[in-house]
Amino acid sequence: MTALIGVGVGLGVASGPVARMADPLPAPADETSTRTAEEERQRAHEALEAVARELERRGEHAGGTAQEVLEAQAMMAEDPSLAEEIDGRIAAGKTAERAVHDAFAAFQETLTAMGGYLGERAADLGDVAQRVLARLTGVAAPGVPDPGHPFVLVARDLSPADTALLDLDQVLAVVTSEGGPTSHTAILAREKSIVAVVGAAQAGELADGQTVIVDAAAGAVTADPTPEQLAEAAERAQRRRAAASAPLAPGALKDGTTVPLLANLGKPDGAAAARALGAEGVGLFRTEFLFLNSAQAPSVAEQQTAYETLLSGFAGCKVVVRVLDAGADKPLAFLTDDTEENPALGLRGIRVLRAREQVLRDQLTALAQADAATTARGEGADLWVMAPMVATVEETTYFTALARELGIRTVGVMVEVPACALLADRILSVADFASIGTNDLTQYTLAADRLLGSVASFQDPWHPAVLRLVQEVGAAGRDSGKPVGICGEAAADPLLAVVLVGLGATSLSMAPSALADVRASLAAHDTDDARRIAAAALAADDAVSARAAARAAASPTATV
Amino acid sequence: MTQATRTVRIGSAHGLHARPAKLFAQAAKEAGIPVTIAKAGAAPVNAASILGVISLGIDQGDEVALEASGEGAQDVVDALAELLLTDHDAE
Numbered sequence: 001m002t003a004l005i006g007v008g009v010g011l012g013v014a015s016g017p018v019a020r021m022a023d024p025l026p027a028p029a030d031e032t033s034t035r036t037a038e039e040e041r042q043r044a045h046e047a048l049e050a051v052a053r054e055l056e057r058r059g060e061h062a063g064g065t066a067q068e069v070l071e072a073q074a075m076m077a078e079d080p081s082l083a084e085e086i087d088g089r090i091a092a093g094k095t096a097e098r099a100v101h102d103a104f105a106a107f108q109e110t111l112t113a114m115g116g117y118l119g120e121r122a123a124d125l126g127d128v129a130q131r132v133l134a135r136l137t138g139v140a141a142p143g144v145p146d147p148g149h150p151f152v153l154v155a156r157d158l159s160p161a162d163t164a165l166l167d168l169d170q171v172l173a174v175v176t177s178e179g180g181p182t183s184h185t186a187i188l189a190r191e192k193s194i195v196a197v198v199g200a201a202q203a204g205e206l207a208d209g210q211t212v213i214v215d216a217a218a219g220a221v222t223a224d225p226t227p228e229q230l231a232e233a234a235e236r237a238q239r240r241r242a243a244a245s246a247p248l249a250p251g252a253l254k255d256g257t258t259v260p261l262l263a264n265l266g267k268p269d270g271a272a273a274a275r276a277l278g279a280e281g282v283g284l285f286r287t288e289f290l291f292l293n294s295a296q297a298p299s300v301a302e303q304q305t306a307y308e309t310l311l312s313g314f315a316g317c318k319v320v321v322r323v324l325d326a327g328a329d330k331p332l333a334f335l336t337d338d339t340e341e342n343p344a345l346g347l348r349g350i351r352v353l354r355a356r357e358q359v360l361r362d363q364l365t366a367l368a369q370a371d372a373a374t375t376a377r378g379e380g381a382d383l384w385v386m387a388p389m390v391a392t393v394e395e396t397t398y399f400t401a402l403a404r405e406l407g408i409r410t411v412g413v414m415v416e417v418p419a420c421a422l423l424a425d426r427i428l429s430v431a432d433f434a435s436i437g438t439n440d441l442t443q444y445t446l447a448a449d450r451l452l453g454s455v456a457s458f459q460d461p462w463h464p465a466v467l468r469l470v471q472e473v474g475a476a477g478r479d480s481g482k483p484v485g486i487c488g489e490a491a492a493d494p495l496l497a498v499v500l501v502g503l504g505a506t507s508l509s510m511a512p513s514a515l516a517d518v519r520a521s522l523a524a525h526d527t528d529d530a531r532r533i534a535a536a537a538l539a540a541d542d543a544v545s546a547r548a549a550a551r552a553a554a555s556p557t558a559t560v
Numbered sequence: 561m562t563q564a565t566r567t568v569r570i571g572s573a574h575g576l577h578a579r580p581a582k583l584f585a586q587a588a589k590e591a592g593i594p595v596t597i598a599k600a601g602a603a604p605v606n607a608a609s610i611l612g613v614i615s616l617g618i619d620q621g622d623e624v625a626l627e628a629s630g631e632g633a634q635d636v637v638d639a640l641a642e643l644l645l646t647d648h649d650a651e
Contacts, residue, residue, distance in 0.1 A: 068579055068582070071582065072579075072581075072582045072610060075582060075585060075586065075610040076610055076611060079609050079610055079611045079612075080589075080606055080608055080609050081605070081606055081609035081611055081612045082609070082611055107611050107615070110615050111611075111614070111615060114615065114617055121614055125611070295619075
């Protein structure tokens with residue numbers, strides 16, 4: 001059998017027997033019950049109670065945070081408001097199955113509509129609904145299988161609830177048929193360093209117990225491999241473990257050219273963990289966490305406290321903070337207009353901050369004060385501040401002037417819009433630095449919504465059109481002597497990281513778990529290699545061939 | 561029948577989400593008498609309903625009104641208020 005092709009996450013390789021996750025149950029038919037309402041009510045309540053007990057048992061077994069999640073799920077199953085909704089539907093003639101399905105769906109909808117954290121709880125609730133329906137219809141509950149031995153998990157995609165409960169001692173690798181490089185599965189795999197290939201459309205054909213090799217570096221899954229292939233995979237996995245335990249060193253190419261490796265963070269308390277993995281600073285600090293779940297912007301004092309924690313956690317290091325990036329996939333009740341038909345092209349990022357300038361002024365003031373306070377205590381960091389979604393030179397001028405007026409010393413912009421990349425030379429004559437957000441840059445270059453599954457195949461930063469825009473920015477950086485960072489998912493791909501450096505990136509920022517692979521990959525190539533590999537990728541027609549061309553051009557020793 | 565009400569400000573750093581919501585709904589259920597919780601200006605929900613409590617979207621610093629009716633209502637309201645004042649996320 002030929003290999004199945006998908007998108008690999010990281011550079012790992014693993015092999016083992018397949019265990020498939022069952023597909024979600026279909027919605028039960030909306031038919032009139034042939035039982036009495038009392039019989040249906042008893043069936044529903046028996047199933048809800050049984051599921052609650054089962055979740056509690058699993059919780060006791062799991063312990064820790066997982067137990068908290070499972071106990072909360074058990075309470076959801078026996079929730080009195082939910083029971084009322086179910087009983088009401090049964091009284092109106094629905095079957096227990098349909099009543100359970102509809103009542104859960106109504107609550108899920110409420111939670112999803114509230115977004116953010118509560119949206120995630122909707123997934124927990126959906127998981128409970130599936131278990132209750134499975135119980136009522138007498139089938140096995142869908143979910144992560146437990147074959148009793150380590151396995152390669154094959155699924156359509158994983159929900160946050162599934163991923164929270166993955167037993168990492170049992171899961172050798174993950175293969176999904178849906179989902180792209182920014183799906184929950186990919187993000188989890190990157191965070192936990194799980195070998196994964198996502199979006200392998202033919203993964204549905206893999207059978208339980210079938211042996212596969214999951215090769216994230218190649219983005220391929222080989223079914224029924226030969227003993228030689230298995231031995232080679234085992235040897236590569238061993239080499240990779242050795243690289244991961246290599247001593248932490250600053251990021252650099254083989255010839256000594258330094259490429260600082262920085263962390264993408266979303267909360268100030270991630271500092272210690274990021275530094276333990278060798279982060280030399282922060283290349284993207286997302287500030288949305290301060291604003292989510294708020295009816296209004298947090299005060300200057302509240303923000304300052306959070307920024308001080310961040311800066312002192314990285315005392316003496318570079319810390320790049322992105323001001324609030326609201327809109328599109330990150331709507332905020334008090335700032336963004338949710339009636340826009342096309343929010344990715346709407347009032348978002350710097351555009352919405354400009355429309356509500358006081359929010360921006362407060363944030364910049366809080367950052368400048370946190371910088372001054374931590375510096376005065378001798379625990380200051382090198383604070384850089386950048387604006388998201390900048391499209392024009394004029395926006396760059398506006399933001400840099402305002403930030404400097406409010407006391408920020410190093411001011412830059414994120415390059416996510418092709419217009420900004422194409423005029424990078426003029427942008428960099430105003431800003432102190434540029435940082436390329438490859439996720440949005442890819443979405444805008446290929447005109448494909450990054451959250452839409454049907455166009456997920458376009459969301460690939462290896463596309464030569466995206467690389468050419470990176471090259472524009474890199475060249476502008478070199479000419480002006482100003483730094484050009486990368487802070488999208490692309491920087492976490494070890495081979496693409498080399499390409500990006502070849503195109504002129506001077507620092508790379510990523511999820512801290514990706515640092516070891518990227519560090520090893522950079523150390524295996526010198527500047528000429530990086531330029532040669534980048535040129536090979538740039539010359540390709542599409543993302544798949546760019547990746548293949550880069551791999552062919554890379555030295556064989558680089559395959560960690 | 562005894563009735564008791566009390567208004568409190570939420571102490572948990574992450575509001576009444578996840579763990580605090582679970583602890584609160586559990587305690588309300590164990591109280592054995594009807595208890596409601598309401599955010600200012602909104603309709604009260606059954607305090608024993610974790611889904612009801614979560615979907616109020618209560619954040620740190622929000623004011624909520626508790627109301628209980630039945631045997632020992634005052635004690636129940638006081639005990640639940642104590643839970644809401646605690647910052648569980650700081651534990």
